[in-house]
Amino acid sequence: MEQNSWHRLGAEELQRMFSVHLQKGLSGEDAAERRKQSGQNELSEGKTVSPFTLLLNQFKDFMVLVLMGATLVSGLLGEYLDAITIIAIILLNGALGFVQEFRAERSLRALKQLSAPTAKVIRDGKSEILPAKMLVPGDIVLLESGDRIPADVRWLECSALYAEESALTGESLPVSKHSEPIHAEEIPLGDQKNIGFMGTMVTRGTGRAIVVRTGMDTEMGKIADLIQNTESQETPLQHRLEQLGKILIYVSLGLTIVVVAAGILHGQPATAMFLAGVSLAVAAIPEGLPAIVTIALALGVQRMIKRKAIVRKLPSVETLGCASVICSDKTGTLTQNKMTVTRLWTGGRALAVTGEGYAPAGQILEKGRAVDLKHDQSLRRMLQVGALCNNAEIIETFPSELRGKRKGKDKVNELDKGPVTPSVWELKGDPTEGALVALSAKMGLTSQSLAVSYSREKEFPFDSERKLMSVVVGHPGGRMLCTKGAPDVLLSRCTYMLWDGGVVPCTPTLRQRVLDANEELASGALRVLGMAYRDMRPNESANSEKEAESQLIFIGLAGMIDPPRREVRDAISVTRRAGIKTVMITGDHGATAEAIAHQLGILQRGGTVLTGSQLTRMDDDELDKVSDNVYVYARVSPEHKLRIVKSLQRHGHVVAMTGDGVNDAPAIKAADIGISMGITGTDVTKEASSLILGDDNFSTIVAAIEEGRNIYENIRKFIRYLLASNVGEILTMFFAMMLGLPLPLVPIQILWVNLVTDGLPAMALGVDQPEKDLMEHKPRGAKENIFARRLGWKIVSRGLLIGLCTLIAFWLTLRIAPGNPAQLVRAQSVAFATLVMAQLIHVFDCRSSRSVFHRNPFQNKYLVLAVLSSVLLMLAVMYLPLLQPVFKTVPLNFREWCLVLVSSGIPTFLMGAGSVWGGNRKRSRNRPMIKSTKISA
Numbered sequence: 006m007e008q009n010s011w012h013r014l015g016a017e018e019l020q021r022m023f024s025v026h027l028q029k030g031l032s033g034e035d036a037a038e039r040r041k042q043s044g045q046n047e048l049s050e051g052k053t054v055s056p057f058t059l060l061l062n063q064f065k066d067f068m069v070l071v072l073m074g075a076t077l078v079s080g081l082l083g084e085y086l087d088a089i090t091i092i093a094i095i096l097l098n099g100a101l102g103f104v105q106e107f108r109a110e111r112s113l114r115a116l117k118q119l120s121a122p123t124a125k126v127i128r129d130g131k132s133e134i135l136p137a138k139m140l141v142p143g144d145i146v147l148l149e150s151g152d153r154i155p156a157d158v159r160w161l162e163c164s165a166l167y168a169e170e171s172a173l174t175g176e177s178l179p180v181s182k183h184s185e186p187i188h189a190e191e192i193p194l195g196d197q198k199n200i201g202f203m204g205t206m207v208t209r210g211t212g213r214a215i216v217v218r219t220g221m222d223t224e225m226g227k228i229a230d231l232i233q234n235t236e237s238q239e240t241p242l243q244h245r246l247e248q249l250g251k252i253l254i255y256v257s258l259g260l261t262i263v264v265v266a267a268g269i270l271h272g273q274p275a276t277a278m279f280l281a282g283v284s285l286a287v288a289a290i291p292e293g294l295p296a297i298v299t300i301a302l303a304l305g306v307q308r309m310i311k312r313k314a315i316v317r318k319l320p321s322v323e324t325l326g327c328a329s330v331i332c333s334d335k336t337g338t339l340t341q342n343k344m345t346v347t348r349l350w351t352g353g354r355a356l357a358v359t360g361e362g363y364a365p366a367g368q369i370l371e372k373g374r375a376v377d378l379k380h381d382q383s384l385r386r387m388l389q390v391g392a393l394c395n396n397a398e399i400i401e402t403f404p405s406e407l408r409g410k411r412k413g414k415d416k417v418n419e420l421d422k423g424p425v426t427p428s429v430w431e432l433k434g435d436p437t438e439g440a441l442v443a444l445s446a447k448m449g450l451t452s453q454s455l456a457v458s459y460s461r462e463k464e465f466p467f468d469s470e471r472k473l474m475s476v477v478v479g480h481p482g483g484r485m486l487c488t489k490g491a492p493d494v495l496l497s498r499c500t501y502m503l504w505d506g507g508v509v510p511c512t513p514t515l516r517q518r519v520l521d522a523n524e525e526l527a528s529g530a531l532r533v534l535g536m537a538y539r540d541m542r543p544n545e546s547a548n549s550e551k552e553a554e555s556q557l558i559f560i561g562l563a564g565m566i567d568p569p570r571r572e573v574r575d576a577i578s579v580t581r582r583a584g585i586k587t588v589m590i591t592g593d594h595g596a597t598a599e600a601i602a603h604q605l606g607i608l609q610r611g612g613t614v615l616t617g618s619q620l621t622r623m624d625d626d627e628l629d630k631v632s633d634n635v636y637v638y639a640r641v642s643p644e645h646k647l648r649i650v651k652s653l654q655r656h657g658h659v660v661a662m663t664g665d666g667v668n669d670a671p672a673i674k675a676a677d678i679g680i681s682m683g684i685t686g687t688d689v690t691k692e693a694s695s696l697i698l699g700d701d702n703f704s705t706i707v708a709a710i711e712e713g714r715n716i717y718e719n720i721r722k723f724i725r726y727l728l729a730s731n732v733g734e735i736l737t738m739f740f741a742m743m744l745g746l747p748l749p750l751v752p753i754q755i756l757w758v759n760l761v762t763d764g765l766p767a768m769a770l771g772v773d774q775p776e777k778d779l780m781e782h783k784p785r786g787a788k789e790n791i792f793a794r795r796l797g798w799k800i801v802s803r804g805l806l807i808g809l810c811t812l813i814a815f816w817l818t819l820r821i822a823p824g825n826p827a828q829l830v831r832a833q834s835v836a837f838a839t840l841v842m843a844q845l846i847h848v849f850d851c852r853s854s855r856s857v858f859h860r861n862p863f864q865n866k867y868l869v870l871a872v873l874s875s876v877l878l879m880l881a882v883m884y885l886p887l888l889q890p891v892f893k894t895v896p897l898n899f900r901e902w903c904l905v906l907v908s909s910g911i912p913t914f915l916m917g918a919g920s921v922w923g924g925n926r927k928r929s930r931n932r933p934m935i936k937s938t939k940i941s942a
């Protein structure tokens with residue numbers, strides 16, 4: 006068969022060609038066998054950086070090359086030991102950089118894997134969700150609105166199915182698909198209406214298809230090179246830091262030149278000054294900064310994954326910390342999406358339903374007495390419609406865990422054999438529909454019993470725009486249209502009503518009674534669905550939903566509880582304290598939404614509820630006037646979401662917006678942080694989003710925001726540490742040269758300080774725990790400078806103090822015997838120890854936005870370990886006889902150690918005391934801080 010002729014074949018030919026049962030699909034073994042031939046269903050990846058190139062890149066830095074050159078020269082001049090040590094340090098530095106970047110790269114790749122696409126496949130007669138890359142030609146796949154088509158497929162069944170194929174054909178409007186063969190030889194892709202192409206989207210309807218081509222054989226594969234995902238994963242902060250890094254290179258080089266020139270002018274030997282200068286430049290340039298930023302981001306992202314938030318676009322990690330409004334869906338995000346029908350209303354009668362969950366156990370009660378369906382035609386019809394116009398299934402399962410326990414128990418006591426193992430009723434499908442299936446099953450109307458008399462002919466799927474779903478079913482007496490949906494919408498399509506067992510015209514009075522009953526159920530926080538039906542004329546075709554869903558007979562209402570998620574109330578109070586507003590946006594009825602918003606504490610005093618129809622009547626200016634005060638948007642359509650996002654953005658908000666359906670994608674894209682649902686979300690929304698909630702839970706958004714804030718603060722912490730350390734190093738040398746003193750540090754010592762302090766402690770700061778009040782202050786501005794909130798001042802002042810204290814310690818030691826070379830070595834050792842210790846003490850300061858005295862220094866175990874190992878390495882350099890000649894050090898005496906500790910501690914002590922004093926004064930003027938609450942992840 007020619008590769009491009011699948012469109013000409015009918016179902017039987019396809020079945021034969023691919024040797025597959027069109028209902029049961031392939032068997033697992035057959036699929037595995039076929040995969041050996043067809044390979045994985047993947048497009049080949051773009052170029053990736055090999056570890057070797059990554060390693061080489063570490064030594065490409067201009068200053069590192071200069072240092073290597075200079076070392077080579079000094080080696081040639083006879084300073085072998087110096088040369089070897091410097092080269093060793095450069096290699097170590099390179100290795101550290103490599104490890105950092107490699108880890109960062111790997112974490113990024115792992116993240117990509119997490120959001121890899123999946124497909125619903127029928128194998129061995131059962132439907133299962135598999136990674137899309139496992140598909141093989143001949144697989145039978147099920148697709149629905151919002152799915153990305155996982156391979157090139159030939160449609161076998163289509164129900165009102167449309168696909169958006171602009172990526173391939175340029176056609177921006179979704180095209181209608183069908184499953185009939187097309188009898189033409191060569192036809193353009195756009196006309197192959199019975200083929201679904203890999204990478205295109207199903208925008209409406211449902212379908213079943215057979216995979217005909219996979220991986221690089223697909224149409225998308227042919228142009229894979231053109232569409233290679235080149236999206237940059239660099240965050241704005243990374244970009245800004247790169248720019249900053251470039252500026253710092255020039256500043257460091259400039260200062261280094263001044264230091265070298267001053268040294269030479271004051272009589273230092275030119276070669277020694279040159280090497281010192283280059284070493285200083287290498288040390289002062291914060292070359293590790295970008296890698297540590299990436300690691301902090303990547304590790305933070307991994308922490309988020311543990312809290313069930315999957316970041317798809319790295320830049321959103323930064324934006325998360327700035328979020329000032331969260332617009333959240335209600336069903337499933339704020340509520341549990343575990344629906345149970347508890348109340349019914351039909352023909353003016355209010356009924357109660359007993360039973361919990363999806364188990365078909367319970368009764369329908371009227372005034373406390375069980376209803377008998379045999380004598381209740383209206384109720385019977387209502388339950389039938391609910392169960393027929395439905396795609397959900399409830400399945401009885403026997404959890405293996407329970408069975409295990411039972412078995413264990415049996416062994417202990419043979420007599421204690423219970424009659425049945427407890428079973429659990431699980432839902433397959435939409436919870437709203439599952440609740441209706443369970444309701445009917447409680448009264449004996451199971452899908453099996455209904456299938457005896459009714460068979461489905463057509464479906465008009467539910468969509469949140471229309472808020473209705475209909476099916477055409479055939480039965481021995483003819484055909485019937487069953488519709489269910491939002492009561493207010495459904496009622497507008499009804500002209501009759503079931504009342505007292507008969508069909509009566511739907512008068513304004515009766516209509517009002519339905520609306521009142523709907524309002525009454527909804528204000529009790531119930532989600533309400535209406536049910537209607539009509540018999541179809543024998544030759545009626547019902548081509549479109551609009552045509553079909555008219556002149557209906559209204560039957561009644563079903564109210565279902567959907568309890569709020571327990572953890573959400575706390576999460577909402579956390580957001581409130583963190584200056585973040587939570588807005589509920591729901592397709593549900595205003596009264597239901599308002600009741601739940603009250604239960605969760607979303608509706609603030611003075612806050613309002615706006616409905617979709619009110620919103621439609623407003624223009625953008627009018628919306629802007631009220632949007633800051635609206636906490637609940639009810640009965641909205643997905644298109645409203647975009648207007649809401651834009652209006653909030655015009656108010657200067659950084660908006661996080663959730664969504665699950667295919668129509669939510671534009672709003673998710675427009676939001677500053679688009680959030681999709683991991684469980685119920687469609688591929689389209691997932692791809693448009695920057696964050697996926699693994700558990701569809703609102704508290705996960707709050708957890709992600711907390712992590713986002715923490716990551717940013719950690720980045721600020723190690724920038725503060727690294728830059729203050731570098732300023733300290735440069736200023737020590739600079740002051741010494743200006744004052745005509747000898748070199749306070751030799752090149753190897755400078756490089757060593759850089760290696761040890763820039764490495765581990767900085768990385769440990771990148772994974773520091775958040776400060777207690779992280780979620781107690783307003784979000785930072787999206788345009789905030791990284792040096793804002795006095796960070797720049799902290800860096801310069803601390804660098805200055807470290808430089809001065811090191812120099813004073815050096816000078817105090819040197820002046821004991823000026824001009825004596827042995828004393829110079831002692832003084833250099835003192836300066837070396839002082840600089841290292843001052844930096845290692847300072848690293849604890851950096852953990853707090855105030856000072857070291859405000860946090861437990863031992864909380865970050867990585868940091869404690871990093872600092873301890875740095876101290877040990879310093880002592881090794883000073884006390885191991887083997888290393889002393891290499892690092893030009895001598896062991897210090899007690900007095901010298903006292904000098905080192907006092908001078909290295911002074912900067913922290915001075916700044917800390919200042920902060921405590923300043924803080925006390927401020928606190929006595931301000932009100933007390935609010936105590937923080939931990940959000941459960």
Ligand code: ATP
Pocket residue numbers: 333334335336337435437438467468469470472473474489490491492532533534535590591592593594
């Ligand atoms: P959220 O956006 O908070 O998730 P939602 O899930 O309640 O809101 P939709 O799914 O758009 O919003 O539902 C809107 C209304 O449509 C519901 O209030 C209900 O009356 C009706 N509805 C929901 N699911 C179905 C369905 N499967 N069939 C028919 N009608 C439905």
